[in-house]
Amino acid sequence: MPKFDINLFIAHLSIDCVVFGYEKGEIKVLLSKPTYVKGFWSLPGGYILKTEGIEQAASRILTERTQLKNIYLEQFKVFGSRERNIENEQKELIKAGLKDLDADIFDEEVVSWMTERFISIGFYALVDIKKVKPQTGFLEDSLVWYSLKEIPELTYDHSFILNQALEALKRDLDIKLIGFNLLPEKFTMKEVQHLYEAVYEKSFPMNNFQKKILALNTLERLEKKFTGAANKAPYLYRIKK
Numbered sequence: 512m513p514k515f516d517i518n519l520f521i522a523h524l525s526i527d528c529v530v531f532g533y534e535k536g537e538i539k540v541l542l543s544k545p546t547y548v549k550g551f552w553s554l555p556g557g558y559i560l561k562t563e564g565i566e567q568a569a570s571r572i573l574t575e576r577t578q579l580k581n582i583y584l585e586q587f588k589v590f591g592s593r594e595r596n597i598e599n600e601q602k603e604l605i606k607a608g609l610k611d612l613d614a615d616i617f618d619e620e621v622v623s624w625m626t627e628r629f630i631s632i633g634f635y636a637l638v639d640i641k642k643v644k645p646q647t648g649f650l651e652d653s654l655v656w657y658s659l660k661e662i663p664e665l666t667y668d669h670s671f672i673l674n675q676a677l678e679a680l681k682r683d684l685d686i687k688l689i690g691f692n693l694l695p696e697k698f699t700m701k702e703v704q705h706l707y708e709a710v711y712e713k714s715f716p717m718n719n720f721q722k723k724i725l726a727l728n729t730l731e732r733l734e735k736k737f738t739g740a741a742n743k744a745p746y747l748y749r750i751k752k
Contacts, residue, residue, distance in 0.1 A: 514616055517624045520558040525629045526569050527556040527590070527669065529676035530577065532640030533693040537658045538709045539640065540673065541576070544652040545666070547608035551601070553666040554673065555654065556631070569634045576654060578644040583637040583692040587679035588672075591630040595668045602626060605666070635676040637692035684710055688729055691750050697733060699745040700724065 530541035542552045555576050559568040573582050609622045645654035684690050704720050733747040
C-alpha cells in the first residue's frame with residue numbers, strides 16, 4: 512500500500528456521519544471501531560477530496576460504508592471548537608496509535624496532518640437497516656450497529672456530535688417527513704407509530720397519531736397484510752409516488 516497522500520484532501524476539514532437505522536422498536540447508530548486506538552469507538556467519517564463538494568464527499572463516505580446509493584443525508588451542524596482536537600486528552604493516545612501502524616504509509620508528516628485541528632461537518636443519514644451491508648473503511652476494524660441505550664465510549668467529541676444529530680432528527684421528523692426513510696418500502700401504521708415513539712422516547716395515543724399521519728396525505732394504503740381477518744388485519748402503507 513502506498514503512502515497516504517494528504518495532498519489529495521482539503522486540510523483541516525473533515526466529515527463525521529451519524530447513520531441512523533431502526534430495528535425492533537429501537538433507533539440504532541452505526542459505529543466504527545478504529546484500528547489505531549483501543550477501547551474507543553467513533554462515528555464513521557472521512558476527509559474531503561479537493562475535487563469534490565461537501566455533500567458529494569459525505570455521500571461517497573456513506574456509500575463506501577453501507578453499500579447503499581441515494582442515502583437520505585442531512586447536514587445538521589459544523590463542529591469547530593478549539594478543544595475538539597487540540598486540547599482533547601485522547602489526542603496523544605491516537606497519535607501514538609497511528610505511529611504504530613506501517614511507517615511507510617503513515618510517516619511523521621501524515622500522522623501530524625491527521626492529528627492537527629480539524630473542523631468537522633456533521634451529517635446524519637437515515638437508512639433501511641436491513642439493506643445496509645457494513646463495509647469497513649480506511650483505518651477501521653469493524654462497523655457495528657448500536658442501540659442508543661448502549662453507546663460505548665466514543666473518541667474526541669463524537670458523543671456530542673451524536674446527541675446533536677439526534678436533536679436535529681427530532682426537529683426534522685415532522686417538518687420534513689423524513690422518518691419513512693428508516694422503514695422498509697411497505698409498513699403498517701403501527702410501525703410508523705413505534706418509530707416516532709423510539710425517536711421521541713415517549714408514547715402517542717394511537718387514534719390521534721393515526722389521524723395526524725393520515726392528514727399529511729403522503730401515504731398510499733395498500734392491500735391488507737393478512738387474508739381471512741378482514742376486520743382486524745392492519746393495513747400496509749407506502750409513500751405516495
